[in-house]
Amino acid sequence: MKPDLNLxxxxxxxxxxxxxxxxxxxxxxxxxxxxxGALVLISAMKLDEAGASLDKENQDIIEWxxxxxxxxxxxxxxxxxxxxGGRTISFHDENxxxxxxxxxxxxxxxxxxxxxxxxxxxxxxxxxxxxxxKVSDLVGLLQQSAD
Amino acid sequence: xxxxxxxxFLSYYSKISNKEFSLLSFERIxxxxxxxxxxxxxxxxxxxxERLILRISQESSLIETEQRxxxxxxxxxxxxxxxxxxxxxxxxxxxTFNAPFMLMRELKGEAANPFTPNSYSPYEHDIGIQFWSIxxxxxxxxxxSEIFKTFAADLDQPFWKTELDKWVKVIEExxxxxxxxxxxxxxxxxxxxxxxxxxxxxxxxxxxxGNFLYSKNKITGILDWEMAHLGDPLEDLGWxxxxxxxxxxxxxxxxLIPRDEALEVWENSSNCKVDQKDLEWWELFAAIKxxxxxxxxxxxxxxxxxxxxxxxxxxxxxxxxxxxxxxxTLESKI
Numbered sequence: 001m002k003p004d005l006n007l008x009x010x011x012x013x014x015x016x017x018x019x020x021x022x023x024x025x026x027x028x029x030x031x032x033x034x035x036x037g038a039l040v041l042i043s044a045m046k047l048d049e050a051g052a053s054l055d056k057e058n059q060d061i062i063e064w065x066x067x068x069x070x071x072x073x074x075x076x077x078x079x080x081x082x083x084x085g086g087r088t089i090s091f092h093d094e095n096x097x098x099x100x101x102x103x104x105x106x107x108x109x110x111x112x113x114x115x116x117x118x119x120x121x122x123x124x125x126x127x128x129x130x131x132x133x134k135v136s137d138l139v140g141l142l143q144q145s146a147d
Numbered sequence: 148x149x150x151x152x153x154x155x156f157l158s159y160y161s162k163i164s165n166k167e168f169s170l171l172s173f174e175r176i177x178x179x180x181x182x183x184x185x186x187x188x189x190x191x192x193x194x195x196x197e198r199l200i201l202r203i204s205q206e207s208s209l210i211e212t213e214q215r216x217x218x219x220x221x222x223x224x225x226x227x228x229x230x231x232x233x234x235x236x237x238x239x240x241x242x243t244f245n246a247p248f249m250l251m252r253e254l255k256g257e258a259a260n261p262f263t264p265n266s267y268s269p270y271e272h273d274i275g276i277q278f279w280s281i282x283x284x285x286x287x288x289x290x291x292s293e294i295f296k297t298f299a300a301d302l303d304q305p306f307w308k309t310e311l312d313k314w315v316k317v318i319e320e321x322x323x324x325x326x327x328x329x330x331x332x333x334x335x336x337x338x339x340x341x342x343x344x345x346x347x348x349x350x351x352x353x354x355x356x357g358n359f360l361y362s363k364n365k366i367t368g369i370l371d372w373e374m375a376h377l378g379d380p381l382e383d384l385g386w387x388x389x390x391x392x393x394x395x396x397x398x399x400x401x402x403l404i405p406r407d408e409a410l411e412v413w414e415n416s417s418n419c420k421v422d423q424k425d426l427e428w429w430e431l432f433a434a435i436k437x438x439x440x441x442x443x444x445x446x447x448x449x450x451x452x453x454x455x456x457x458x459x460x461x462x463x464x465x466x467x468x469x470x471x472x473x474x475x476t477l478e479s480k481i
Contacts, residue, residue, distance in 0.1 A: 026174070027174060028176065028177045032177060032456060035457065035460060038456075039456055039459050097324060097325055100324070100325035101325045103327050104326075104327035104330045104331075107327055107330075108330070108334060119481060120478075123474065123477060126328050126331075126474060127474055127478075130328065130471060130474060133467075135467060136463075136464050136465075136467035136468050
């Protein structure tokens with residue numbers, strides 16, 4: 001078995017941050033290269049799970065829309081991907097944008113109708129989506145790697 | 148660093164100063180995404196050194212702003228209780244450095260990374276008192292009538308609406324994906340606007356940790372006025388208080404002094420009273436404005452117009468944090 005892509009990126013990031021960046025005298029260029037190292041590090045950490053995360057988000061949105069919105073199941077059927085397999089990140093992302101549009105419109109509809117319980121459940125979904133997606137929790141790690 | 152630019156600068160500076168200078172150093176500063184900023188040291192024939200800051204507009208920048216606005220904002224606070232660099236020159240045409248630029252004297256001090264806790268240790272208290280007090284000074288400063296006229300173009304509707312419309316437009320133009328949290332936050336702001344302010348003041352537009360210089364326990368300069376405009380006194384306060392600038396210690400805005408103390412210092416200095424409900428609006432607005440800036444940065448990066456890593460960093464990290472701030476606020480309001 002060959003080393004994985006994310007391992008290659010992780011090592012590249014460490015080399016950039018710890019080995020190459022300190023060799024540069026120009027402060028601007030050194031900082032810029034160090035930043036690239038940090039961003040490659042984040043990419044490496046998120047790469048492995050990116051496709052599965054998007055797919056999970058899509059399934060969660062579909063489930064929520066089916067239980068809480070005016071959208072009928074047949075409109076969502078085409079966006080289900082769980083049983084299709086072998087899909088790329090861009091495939092999931094394309095579906096994700098369509099689902100996010102539907103979700104946002106439905107949240108607006110629920111807000112205008114004052115349905116507090118359903119709006120809260122939408123916020124709960126939005127939080128879980130955000131938690132899965134966010135990279136800001138890696139900031140501490142980046143700071144450690146820079147120290 | 149561009150040798151051509153440093154040569155052009157030396158020739159230009161010798162000409163406007165009417166004496167010959169030689170270059171000691173010419174370094175670009177990393178970070179600012181709206182201007183290319185250079186730290187320059189020159190000496191004259193008597194070996195007298197001058198330290199300067201040159202800010203050149205970028206063809207593709209994070210925040211599209213006019214050089215003149217920044218220059219006028221600095222002008223408004225020369226020789227005031229708000230420490231700002233001494234201005235030397237400004238040009239809006241491209242003839243000197245192929246882009247508009249501004250030249251000023253370098254102030255002593257260093258700027259902190261706004262995302263790093265404890266940058267000001269052990270002087271958080273002293274710097275905190277000054278930070279909030281200087282913001283009060285900006286709020287209460289009587290603006291020169293000529294400068295006022297230049298800034299007064301958008302006074303035909305409430306400040307909150309002018310600012311919200313402006314940043315929502317940026318979001319609409321630059322978004323590269325659907326963000327339901329952001330859309331919900333924008334709807335909330337339009338639905339529950341703040342009261343119209345009776346006070347009109349100069350708003351710095353980016354008053355926060357990281358945009359001032361300090362030396363030990365003293366703030367030596369307030370920088371980065373490129374988003375300055377006339378507006379509501381609570382706008383800068385909401386931006387400076389945003390949890391993004393103290394994400395790892397949210398009770399101590401800007402990683403300085405506790406929030407209650409900060410507000411008290413600002414009230415005493417500005418002679419304004421904080422309306423908590425309106426301040427909450429401006430704090431949510433700060434997160435929406437932040438998102439507009441981070442989205443714009445992501446767009447610059449994705450389109451290839453400007454692949455400076457700071458644009459990708461801005462789209463990823465602060466973008467995540469401000470979305471969380473918006474969601475926290477919406478949940479607390481329902």
